Amino acid sequence: MAEVKTHNFSAASKSSILDPQLRRALQRVGTGFDGARREAIQEVTPQVWEAWREQARQIKIHTLDNLDYYLEMLHENVVKAGGEVHFARDAAQANAIVADIARTRKVRVATKSKSMVSEELDLNRVLETMGVNVYETDLGEYIIQLADETPSHLVAPALHKTKEEVGRLFSQKLGVPFLDDIEAMARVARETLRQKFLQADLGISGANFLIAETGTLVIITNEGNGRLCTSAPRIHIGITGMEKIIPSLRDLAVFLRLLPRSATGQRLSSYVSMVTGPRRQEDEDGPEEFHLVIVDNGRSRLLGDPALREALYCIRCGACLNVCPVYQKVGGHAYGWVYPGPIGSIVSPVLVGLNRAKDLPHASTLCGACREACPLKINIPHMLLHLRHKLAESPNPDEQSPTGAQGLLARGYVRVMSSPNTLAIAHKVGRILQKPIAKKGRIKKMPLPLLSQWTRARDLPTLPPKTFHQIWKRELSRESEDGA
Amino acid sequence: MGQDCRTKASLFVTCIVDQLYPQVGVSVVRVLRRLGVSVDFPMDQTCCGQPVFNAGFTRQGRQLAERVLRSFRHSQYVVVPSGSCTAMMRVFYPELFKDDPGLQRQAKELSAKVYEFTEFLVKVLGVEDIGASYHGAVTYHSSCHLLRELEVRDEPRRLLGKVRGLQLKELPQVESCCGFGGTFSVKYPHISEGMLADKLANVVASGAETLVACDMSCLMHIEGAISRQGLDIKVRHLAQVLDNQIPSPSTKAH
Amino acid sequence: MPSVAGPVGMPKEEFLRSVRQALGKGHPTSGGLESPYLRLGEKLADLEAQAQEIQRRNTANRTELLERLAATAQLLGWRVCRSPNPEEAIGYVISVATTLGAQRVVRSDQAVFNTVPLDTALKIQGVGVTTIARDSARSRESLRAEIVAADLGVTGADYAVAETGSVVVVPRKGLSRLVSVVPPVHIAVVRPQEVVDTLDDVFLLRCLEYHRNGGDMGSYLNFISGPSRTADIEQTLVVGVHGPKEVHLVLLG
Numbered sequence: 001m002a003e004v005k006t007h008n009f010s011a012a013s014k015s016s017i018l019d020p021q022l023r024r025a026l027q028r029v030g031t032g033f034d035g036a037r038r039e040a041i042q043e044v045t046p047q048v049w050e051a052w053r054e055q056a057r058q059i060k061i062h063t064l065d066n067l068d069y070y071l072e073m074l075h076e077n078v079v080k081a082g083g084e085v086h087f088a089r090d091a092a093q094a095n096a097i098v099a100d101i102a103r104t105r106k107v108r109v110a111t112k113s114k115s116m117v118s119e120e121l122d123l124n125r126v127l128e129t130m131g132v133n134v135y136e137t138d139l140g141e142y143i144i145q146l147a148d149e150t151p152s153h154l155v156a157p158a159l160h161k162t163k164e165e166v167g168r169l170f171s172q173k174l175g176v177p178f179l180d181d182i183e184a185m186a187r188v189a190r191e192t193l194r195q196k197f198l199q200a201d202l203g204i205s206g207a208n209f210l211i212a213e214t215g216t217l218v219i220i221t222n223e224g225n226g227r228l229c230t231s232a233p234r235i236h237i238g239i240t241g242m243e244k245i246i247p248s249l250r251d252l253a254v255f256l257r258l259l260p261r262s263a264t265g266q267r268l269s270s271y272v273s274m275v276t277g278p279r280r281q282e283d284e285d286g287p288e289e290f291h292l293v294i295v296d297n298g299r300s301r302l303l304g305d306p307a308l309r310e311a312l313y314c315i316r317c318g319a320c321l322n323v324c325p326v327y328q329k330v331g332g333h334a335y336g337w338v339y340p341g342p343i344g345s346i347v348s349p350v351l352v353g354l355n356r357a358k359d360l361p362h363a364s365t366l367c368g369a370c371r372e373a374c375p376l377k378i379n380i381p382h383m384l385l386h387l388r389h390k391l392a393e394s395p396n397p398d399e400q401s402p403t404g405a406q407g408l409l410a411r412g413y414v415r416v417m418s419s420p421n422t423l424a425i426a427h428k429v430g431r432i433l434q435k436p437i438a439k440k441g442r443i444k445k446m447p448l449p450l451l452s453q454w455t456r457a458r459d460l461p462t463l464p465p466k467t468f469h470q471i472w473k474r475e476l477s478r479e480s481e482d483g484a
Numbered sequence: 485m486g487q488d489c490r491t492k493a494s495l496f497v498t499c500i501v502d503q504l505y506p507q508v509g510v511s512v513v514r515v516l517r518r519l520g521v522s523v524d525f526p527m528d529q530t531c532c533g534q535p536v537f538n539a540g541f542t543r544q545g546r547q548l549a550e551r552v553l554r555s556f557r558h559s560q561y562v563v564v565p566s567g568s569c570t571a572m573m574r575v576f577y578p579e580l581f582k583d584d585p586g587l588q589r590q591a592k593e594l595s596a597k598v599y600e601f602t603e604f605l606v607k608v609l610g611v612e613d614i615g616a617s618y619h620g621a622v623t624y625h626s627s628c629h630l631l632r633e634l635e636v637r638d639e640p641r642r643l644l645g646k647v648r649g650l651q652l653k654e655l656p657q658v659e660s661c662c663g664f665g666g667t668f669s670v671k672y673p674h675i676s677e678g679m680l681a682d683k684l685a686n687v688v689a690s691g692a693e694t695l696v697a698c699d700m701s702c703l704m705h706i707e708g709a710i711s712r713q714g715l716d717i718k719v720r721h722l723a724q725v726l727d728n729q730i731p732s733p734s735t736k737a738h
Numbered sequence: 739m740p741s742v743a744g745p746v747g748m749p750k751e752e753f754l755r756s757v758r759q760a761l762g763k764g765h766p767t768s769g770g771l772e773s774p775y776l777r778l779g780e781k782l783a784d785l786e787a788q789a790q791e792i793q794r795r796n797t798a799n800r801t802e803l804l805e806r807l808a809a810t811a812q813l814l815g816w817r818v819c820r821s822p823n824p825e826e827a828i829g830y831v832i833s834v835a836t837t838l839g840a841q842r843v844v845r846s847d848q849a850v851f852n853t854v855p856l857d858t859a860l861k862i863q864g865v866g867v868t869t870i871a872r873d874s875a876r877s878r879e880s881l882r883a884e885i886v887a888a889d890l891g892v893t894g895a896d897y898a899v900a901e902t903g904s905v906v907v908v909p910r911k912g913l914s915r916l917v918s919v920v921p922p923v924h925i926a927v928v929r930p931q932e933v934v935d936t937l938d939d940v941f942l943l944r945c946l947e948y949h950r951n952g953g954d955m956g957s958y959l960n961f962i963s964g965p966s967r968t969a970d971i972e973q974t975l976v977v978g979v980h981g982p983k984e985v986h987l988v989l990l991g
Contacts, residue, residue, distance in 0.1 A: 033973075068761065080953055156973065224982070227919045231958070264969070267813075268904060271961065272904075280954075284871065300756055
């Protein structure tokens with residue numbers, strides 16, 4: 001499994017938020033992608049957009065509620081088309097499957113188009129250890145592969161890199177002169193990877209959708225690497241999470257309408273490639289073998305909790321990242337694992353272990369911008385709350401995070417709020433305690449542990465002499481008896 | 485007098501208004517009474533439970549929610565000067581009591597009769613013009629729970645639009661979060677401060693002298709930075725604007 | 739080929755069992771006629787009827803459809819040439835090849851090239867043309883070498899979608915997958931009867947094809963909606979990464 005740094009969110013976010021280059025990059029992506037998304041919605045009209053969202057959500061609800069049925073159908077149809085289907089419980093098993101295919105088919109060179117699931121598995125490292133040369137071909141993924149980094153966004157994995165950094169990277173790793181021009185860099189990538197596409201024994205792809213009815217794997221790309229990975233080598237392996245299924249071919253239409261617009265504001269990406277088994281005998285080209293590797297890796301935990309199941313409706317468009325004020329401040333790496341941002345704050349903890357990622361469900365104001373932007377209307381804020389409840393109260397030791405101090409505070413809070421009398425006493429005590437630190441109705445520095453974090457950059461108001469309870473009793477309640 | 489046919493509203497004043505900004509509660513009562521509403525205030529109320537619920541403590545949240553159900557059992561309407569507390573009661577209470585049919589029924593009853601203050605004015609009373617006046621440039625921040633959990637978007641603006649003398653300046657990126665988020669503000673202060681800085685920059689850019697919202701939690705947060713930076717921007721709950729109040733909500737002589 | 743399903747992956751039944759467990763189901767969801775999803779229960783006759791309705795509608799609206807296809811395709815980055823007759827189409831292809839300084843062209847073996855015979859005209863210009871179709875003399879490997887060496891790839895289309903400005907190519911005998919993606923420039927020659935209105939139209943027609951052939955619609959299908967592009971470096975748009983940087987749509991009729 002890919003290295004897990006989800007426990008480090010607080011420290012990682014504190015340093016990433018200070019990075020001005022990251023700030024600029026995030027602003028570009030945020031306003032760029034989100035602005036384009038909004039324009040695309042306006043173009044089709046919000047009414048039509050809402051109808052599409054509802055249609056897509058209904059399809060996903062139905063499919064995930066009957067996932068076993070559709071997995072069975074998918075399996076049958078992929079096999080009918082001449083492909084092989086492999087099931088992997090976890091990362092280790094998925095890697096073993098791919099490694100076994102690579103070994104028995106004597107694979108030397110592999111090209112990869114984008115697959116987030118393969119990042120979960122850390123598949124590249126596994127293949128390289130066995131002596132297979134693996135080349136990421138999506139330009140953003142290629143850049144971070146050269147830089148030995150992880151992606152920082154679902155759709156734009158190298159957004160945190162300036163063009164100068166890419167220029168330096170290419171000259172260091174590819175031996176080309178330093179380039180300043182983005183078009184020139186793309187040309188270098190094209191030329192370098194072209195040979196790899198044509199040399200490769202194995203092409204590895206992810207899947208945006210899997211169509212149960214026909215046994216088809218669908219990938220949506222702009223660069224053309226997806227087509228070359230799935231057409232040029234003699235073997236194609238598609239690696240996918242088990243949740244990517246939709247029932248029928250005709251269901252694909254609404255998702256093709258939602259995904260590119262939500263991701264980048266495009267009406268449709270340059271290519272939609274649909275793979276149904278290996279090449280047929282009469283085909284002029286195409287792989288001789290097609291393998292579909294269907295991965296669980298913790299998704300059944302999301303599936304098994306009705307409150308979390310809808311996290312599996314995600315089509316990985318990245319819209320939630322682009323509107324999230326927290327992601328926009330800290331960037332993707334702070335989240336510490338494959339999936340950042342709002343959806344990542346649910347998926348990463350459940351997949352790696354909730355108590356290894358206890359910051360993620362809390363690092364949100366629950367503002368709901370993500371749910372509003374999500375084409376599948378996934379109720380992210382409510383799921384974050386659900387995870388917070390598990391962290392505080394779950395009897396399961398893998399989920400519960402020790403909340404000694406916080407639990408005490410919560411119980412203390414309830415004690416104070418348990419009656420207007422205790423609240424009134426607390427108010428009186430507060431009025432006394434605040435005297436030394438109150439200046440002209442403001443508290444500039446709070447000595448208490450957690451509240452001192454507030455007063456770093458903000459003043460606190462002081463407790464007024466009378467609470468509303470008191471004012472009501474003394475001045476306002478009488479009026480309620482008038483006019484009767 | 486015979487039967488009292490006036491609309492009866494019970495005020496859930498919210499712990500933040502009760503403890504820190506009681507003048508907001510006074511404005512709410514005055515505005516409602518001016519509109520002929522009979523207002524009562526169940527004295528045994530304290531907190532809706534949202535702070536502990538949002539921190540993950542549903543058991544504690546439930547304890548406080550049960551008190552609220554009891555206090556407002558017989559109310560005709562419950563009016564709340566806060567989008568987030570209203571959302572807690574309308575959206576989350578039924579979920580909180582899902583394992584107790586009796587209490588869940590009560591929670592659903594409360595759900596059906598609880599309204600955020602501006603919602604109540606516009607949707608229930610059918611009123612937009614309170615006869616208020618407020619001279620100056622005002623900008624409105626739409627708090628997140630009000631906007632996205634309750635879908636209250638227009639009502640506050642319609643009310644502000646009828647206030648004589650008030651110039652409404654549009655707040656750039658009006659729908660973006662102020663960064664409070666309850667304990668978020670102290671658990672991730674660096675992020676909270678960053679979001680607050682953006683919100684404050686937009687408030688300043690709007691050119692308004694007064695910032696108005698329907699949630700004191702947001703206003704307390706933003707005012708915290710206004711005060712620290714010594715900016716000359718007033719902060720008011722919308723009820724105070726409708727009540728024509730001039731003094732600052734958070735200070736009297738101490 | 740040695741199967742790897744056994745010892746390496748999880749057996750299907752075990753995987754499905756764990757899914758069912760997560761869903762809280764003791765037994766498999768029933769299928770067949772009680773299929774929970776209506777779309778999958780449609781009979782071939784219904785699909786045929788819907789297909790006929792699509793053809794009828796698209797034929798009736800042909801003029802408008804062609805205009806909309808041309809406009810949308812242009813928006814998505816195709817260079818569009820409306821060719822009322824085959825001569826103009828051939829002329830356009832020649833001009834593209836000449837502008838490129840192309841020396842080698844590869845094309846698919848499709849019916850459209852009977853109506854629009856490119857080969858002779860190109861050869862007159864000194865441009866070599868290879869049809870990518872295997873025969874006794876030419877293997878997959880040799881044809882692939884031709885494609886890799888080509889400056890320009892020309893195909894017909896199976897469908898062209900007005901809604902999205904897409905050309906849909908379904909690889910099969912005589913229609914290579916690589917012809918439209920490897921060379922730096924791709925020309926798609928589209929006949930009016932291939933133009934459909936929406937994505938729904940295409941998928942219904944493919945669905946029909948699938949079920950008509952006892953559950954086979956070919957190994958591959960590609961929607962091409964403009965040139966290859968990326969915005970991965972500083973979100974700056976670059977056209978022509980791994981796929982063609984120029985795509986031309988020659989719309990007959």
